Amino acid sequence: MLNNLPTEQLEAIETALREIYTADAPAVDETAGFGIMLRYPMGWVEADGSPYHHPTGKRIRPLMVLFCAEAAGGDWHDALPAAAAVEILHNFSLIHDDIEDNSPIRHGRPTVWQVWGIANAINVGDATFTLSFQALHHLRDRNLPLSTVLGALHALGDTALTLTRGQHLDMKFEHEQTVTVEQYLQMIQGKTAALVSLSAYLGALIGCGDVERAAIFGEFALAIGLAFQIHDDILGIWGDPAVTGKSAASDILSRKKSLPVLYGLERSADLRARYTQTETFSEADITAVVTELEAVGALTYARQLEQDWNARALDALQRAEPVSPGTEKLRGLVDALFERQA
């Protein structure tokens, strides 16, 4: 993912994650079945309990924690419990979102609810959620001020609330005819962006102990998260299939109400009419929709918004006064994030 894979950090994250599951879920482990259910979505075991080695996801959030800790002038090792916490929180949200969104596959494997049913998946998600809080208590082994540990726990809870709100809006919008661009941006702030922002905040807080400076790192990452989501929305329509691995204009075919589409729907009666037709879009429909989106300026608007958020991110990063070599690693992580699907 990164030009120079941060192998040392990735391995340390993996170790920290496993240690938390071993230390905090021992009672859970006694009942082998439950221990397996908990470790399956982390990519450590197969559904039958046999070993599996495929870390789920790219560990972008925990790396964000560690690099921000370093960029804020701290030792990234101190931030490992927080790196583990955000990764576990992320996994929790996927376990429950997959039930809520009826998604059968995640990281190429059946989702938890597909394997063990909805009731067990809810319960596994709850345990995973709890482990993300418990992970932060390991910060106490790092000789940090207790107020920092408490601040980290409060921020984790705050973000968890934001995530439930984002998920609420997401589900609500699916059943609504009209969603404004404004509402959409509010919703995505409560999804991807909130968790990326928490990662940066926690890392910086642990790195420097200064709540206000940490908040600026959080601002930086929130902007990055939003820019990234908009970037992704653009690629869903105008991305090169050879690079994205999806069919051309895949988000048009699925009628996803992404940012450019919402912008277009606000401005074009033709688009509104097309989006109410019940038949599946033909190739010709898709081309017509894309052309109309471009005609009303949706692509230009989305690109501008992405650029604006990127500019805000850079501005915040400057104000955060990051130090080397954390800064460079952080920039590398951001570049990698955007290049991934460029």
Added chain:
Amino acid sequence: MLNNLPTEQLEAIETALREIYTADAPAVDETAGFGIMLRYPMGWVEADGSPYHHPTGKRIRPLMVLFCAEAAGGDWHDALPAAAAVEILHNFSLIHDDIEDNSPIRHGRPTVWQVWGIANAINVGDATFTLSFQALHHLRDRNLPLSTVLGALHALGDTALTLTRGQHLDMKFEHEQTVTVEQYLQMIQGKTAALVSLSAYLGALIGCGDVERAAIFGEFALAIGLAFQIHDDILGIWGDPAVTGKSAASDILSRKKSLPVLYGLERSADLRARYTQTETFSEADITAVVTELEAVGALTYARQLEQDWNARALDALQRAEPVSPGTEKLRGLVDALFERQA
């Protein structure tokens, strides 16, 4: 519920609960729909958002927190955030358990998933769960040592993990032919008893700041919780319908694998045969089952076990060296708990 209703404490608990929802879920409130969903299971609003005033449950757990704080020598007001936290945690577990157990009614009203669907109910449960953690941060306004606040947060997480394990076992046992008395006791420790134990632990910890003494209060309440569950199991078979409000031997008709039944199944081939028959139990079947349970000593065993746990509770309470007037209030609460369905 209690001979002398602790009106002052009950009102203070109610106020603390509402303050937490106002303080910690403001972003959530902007989206009115989500705010209503969150407040509905607390008994504050109807599903359409109109006011409703019917506190769900008897607030036994939060009263346990306050009385233990007092019995440990502290000021019960300091423990209000913890009282709110355990009540919110309890409500969270009901929201998710009701989905998992397919329960349509709770406290005389449709359950959250019945009103808004499973996806929303999962999400509402997650937000409620988070609020129970956030509630504890309000302990910081009470001038308590930060290590006490952190200890409370860790204990809450620990209990949440225990609850998911108890729920896992409960669901697992439903699909198993043979469950031992041993396994059953392990399971109920992870349900009712764990939360009652946490309540006492948190109250005492806040009241005296001594982790070890608080653990003894926790031991006391765990034993009370177990004794109560066994008491309830006895009433489900031998309770007076006029008092319990249920039909006679209701747990036999529903074939609930409660403690006396499991004890009987381990000892009687006749009972095992009856419990594999597919037809609904007739009146004669029920009488035969109850007679057989008594013949193998299931009632005597269950009563003895209840008595044992009550004795252990009293022993722990003595070792905890509680002070007046908290002690008396605590005893009153326990008496009320057992008399409730006596």
